[in-house]
Amino acid sequence: MTGPAALKTCDTVPSSKGASPKALTLKNILILGAVVAFFVWSYRGAEIHLSQLFSRDSFEQIVIYAKKLFPPDFSSVVIQEALKGTVETFAISFMGTLMAVTIALLIVFFASRNLIYSGLLYEMEPNKGWKRILRMVPYLIAKSLLNLLRTIPEMVWALIFVFLVGLGPFPGVLALGVHTGGVLGKLFAEVLEDVDSQPIEALQATGANRLQILFYGILPQVVPQFISYTLYRWEVNIRVAAVLGLVGAGGLGQRIHIAISLFLENQLLTFLIFIYALVTVTDYLSAYLRRRFI
Amino acid sequence: MNRLSPSSIRPSPKSHFPYLFAALFIVVFVDSWRRAGIDPTVFFEAKGRAALWKFLTGMFPPDLSWPFLSLMFRPTLETIQISLLGTIIAVMIGFPLSLLGTNSLIVRGILNDPELLGAPVRRTLRYALYFTARGLLSLFRSIPEFVWAFMFVRAVGLGPFPGVLAIGVAYGGMLGKVYSEIFEGVNHRPLEALQSLGANKLQIFFYGWFPQALPNFVSYTLYRWECAVRASAILGLVGAGGLGQQIEISMRMFNFSEVMTILIILFSMVAAVDYISAKVRALL
Numbered sequence: 001m002t003g004p005a006a007l008k009t010c011d012t013v014p015s016s017k018g019a020s021p022k023a024l025t026l027k028n029i030l031i032l033g034a035v036v037a038f039f040v041w042s043y044r045g046a047e048i049h050l051s052q053l054f055s056r057d058s059f060e061q062i063v064i065y066a067k068k069l070f071p072p073d074f075s076s077v078v079i080q081e082a083l084k085g086t087v088e089t090f091a092i093s094f095m096g097t098l099m100a101v102t103i104a105l106l107i108v109f110f111a112s113r114n115l116i117y118s119g120l121l122y123e124m125e126p127n128k129g130w131k132r133i134l135r136m137v138p139y140l141i142a143k144s145l146l147n148l149l150r151t152i153p154e155m156v157w158a159l160i161f162v163f164l165v166g167l168g169p170f171p172g173v174l175a176l177g178v179h180t181g182g183v184l185g186k187l188f189a190e191v192l193e194d195v196d197s198q199p200i201e202a203l204q205a206t207g208a209n210r211l212q213i214l215f216y217g218i219l220p221q222v223v224p225q226f227i228s229y230t231l232y233r234w235e236v237n238i239r240v241a242a243v244l245g246l247v248g249a250g251g252l253g254q255r256i257h258i259a260i261s262l263f264l265e266n267q268l269l270t271f272l273i274f275i276y277a278l279v280t281v282t283d284y285l286s287a288y289l290r291r292r293f294i
Numbered sequence: 295m296n297r298l299s300p301s302s303i304r305p306s307p308k309s310h311f312p313y314l315f316a317a318l319f320i321v322v323f324v325d326s327w328r329r330a331g332i333d334p335t336v337f338f339e340a341k342g343r344a345a346l347w348k349f350l351t352g353m354f355p356p357d358l359s360w361p362f363l364s365l366m367f368r369p370t371l372e373t374i375q376i377s378l379l380g381t382i383i384a385v386m387i388g389f390p391l392s393l394l395g396t397n398s399l400i401v402r403g404i405l406n407d408p409e410l411l412g413a414p415v416r417r418t419l420r421y422a423l424y425f426t427a428r429g430l431l432s433l434f435r436s437i438p439e440f441v442w443a444f445m446f447v448r449a450v451g452l453g454p455f456p457g458v459l460a461i462g463v464a465y466g467g468m469l470g471k472v473y474s475e476i477f478e479g480v481n482h483r484p485l486e487a488l489q490s491l492g493a494n495k496l497q498i499f500f501y502g503w504f505p506q507a508l509p510n511f512v513s514y515t516l517y518r519w520e521c522a523v524r525a526s527a528i529l530g531l532v533g534a535g536g537l538g539q540q541i542e543i544s545m546r547m548f549n550f551s552e553v554m555t556i557l558i559i560l561f562s563m564v565a566a567v568d569y570i571s572a573k574v575r576a577l578l
Contacts, residue, residue: 031573038570039378058450062459065449091326098323151561155440155528155538159545164345165337169330243440246532250330253440260444268445272437279436292311 065265072273073266081255082274089251089278092169093241096176097234103149103181104188110142111185112192115214146189149182154240158249169250176237176244184233191225192218228290235286242275252278352550356558363555366540370559373536374567376454376529377522380461384522385515387434387466392473394427399477399503405485405495427470434467439525443534454535461522461529472514473507480506516571523567527560537563 109115154175161171200217208216245253252275259268336342394400401410401420410417439460446456485502493501530538537556544552 032577035570035574058455062446062449065445088329091329094322094326095330095332151564152557153524153528155531156541156557159531159541160349163545163548164349165333165342170332170336173330173332239438243438246440246444256441256444260448272441275438275441276433276436280432 068265069269069272071266072269073264074270078267078270082252082271085245085252085255085271086274086278088169089238089241089253092172092176092244092249092251093234093237095173096241097180097230097237099173099177100180100184100233100237101230103177104184107142107146107181107185108188108192110138111146112189113139114193114195115218142185143189146182146185149178150186151182152179154179154244155247158244159247162248167248167250172241172244172249172251175249176241180233180237184229187229188222188226191222191229195221231286231290235282238282239279242278348548349550352548353554355551356554357549357551358555362552366537366556366559369530369535369537369540370563372454373527373530373538373563374523376457376526376534376536377461377519377567379458380526381465381515381519381522383458383462384465384469384518387462388431388469388473391427391431391466392470392477394423395431395470396474396477397424399499400424403482405498431467431470431474434463435465435471436467437464439464439529440532443529444532447533452533452535457526457529457534457536460534461526465518465522469515469518473511476507476510476514477503513575516575520564520567520571524564527563 157175157179158171161174165171165174195218199221200213203213203217241251241253243253243256245251245255246257248254248257252271256268256271256275259265259271337346397403399405401417401424406420410420442463443456443460446459450456450459480503484506485498488498488502526534526536526538528538528541530536530540531542533539537560541553541556544550544556
């Protein structure tokens with residue numbers, strides 16, 4: 001499971017380790033049984049039934065709706081609106097990602113263990129006990145802040161920011177920036193904790209201080225990966241920015257929201273075509289930039 | 295010393311790309327700033343500050359009263375169920391399309407070469423099938439699940455159904471793409487061995503291809519299910535059932551303590567699902 005395909009829209013990055021076969025012990029069987037029981041319980045607990053889902057009725061309703069979408073409305077007014085929405089979506093994702101990088105870079109140096117309290121940089125420190133604990137405080141604060149930012153989904157952030165600053169693209173930028181800031185912060189911290197220690201040791205041996213080690217030993221190692229993760233998140237953010245408008249935060253989503261709410265299905269199809277084009281172009285652009293920089 | 299600095303190790307920097315890129319970046323930045331209506335002063339004006347204050351103080355303490363919690367029980371279950379059924383439908387959509395959309399299963403490779411090398415018409419037909427499947431997968435996954443959900447809400451009405459369908463279609467596209475990548479990536483030696491033993495196509499597929507791909511399949515599907523739980527929890531913001539709908543209602547009523555509670559439920563639910571999924575994946 002490597003490569004960007006494995007990390008499409010969901011936040012977490014799947015582990016690249018292959019699953020290793022495990023013995024079928026009694027404990028494992030019990031866990032599996034518990035999971036199945038949980039599924040059955042959740043299925044019975046809520047009121048959705050598969051038969052209803054696959055009924056002729058709902059299928060027909062979908063077909064009727066799909067027919068209404070055609071033909072797409074290509075009148076110049078709609079095209080202009082769609083273009084405006086597309087550019088706005090791009091702008092939201094761009095500014096949101098920049099804001100996210102800023103937030104992540106502000107927090108991440110406090111949130112990686114080897115930079116703030118343990119490891120090579122601090123092994124020479126004489127008075128380890130209470131100083132170490134003192135250093136752990138900013139680490140824990142930074143970590144939990146990143147967790148908080150990351151845990152709340154973009155859409156919920158958008159809803160919150162729409163309440164705080166009003167409708168329009170600005171709350172979308174804030175929502176993307178805050179949530180993605182948490183995600184990038186976590187990813188950046190993992191990269192920082194994973195740096196090769198040999199250059200650092202070499203620098204330390206030549207008498208470099210901590211700041212020098214950071215700038216000449218650590219940052220050159222991590223910047224390519226920072227850029228790569230940022231581009232990947234930007235790609236994700238374009239998709240998200242396209243739908244943030246459904247809760248009132250600008251971009252193509254807002255046009256889609258209006259088109260769906262006012263039963264303007266032909267316009268809706270035009271906007272859908274634009275979303276499709278935007279997402280596809282972004283994928284190619286992002287792949288190109290990745291090749292160029294990394 | 296200078297000779298060893300990183301800049302002298304790099305290939306000759308004669309390209310204009312960095313300058314062009316910097317110029318483009320600045321232009322895009324300025325234009326985006328304007329278009330995105332960025333206005334940081336909002337938070338410092340009296341109105342913005344008041345809203346922020348109202349929100350922050352409203353969130354604490356979270357509403358943990360029993361009536362509200364018991365009211366949230368159903369939507370939580372519903373969210374899990376939407377994700378579960380949605381993932382099942384996604385597999386049902388993604389798996390067949392991934393078979394058709396795998397080059398080495400449908401057009402090239404040892405399954406087809408003996409048959410198709412001398413038959414251009416049949417080869418073209420197979421290619422048509424291949425590109426149709428690929429196109430459908432790309433269409434399904436390129437339209438975000440939120441938009442699918444909103445359209446299905448219009449088509450089949452409010453409630454959990456549109457959520458299930460939206461996750462099924464959008465994740466079907468993603469699963470299909472990854473499945474076909476897994477199919478492409480299997481080791482071809484066993485397949486050749488099977489073929490030289492005289493196994494037919496179906497046998498090669500079921501004894502050579504499928505067993506190799508299965509662990510990755512299950513692992514990736516479980517991972518997608520985790521994503522589906524997060525997605526279905528917020529699909530309700532457009533009326534597709536689950537916890538999202540409750541968030542929207544509470545937000546509209548300015549009941550921020552309830553929002554806080556739902557966020558806590560959401561967080562614990564996602565953590566629990568991640569834990570379960572990791573446990574199951576460890577069994578594979």
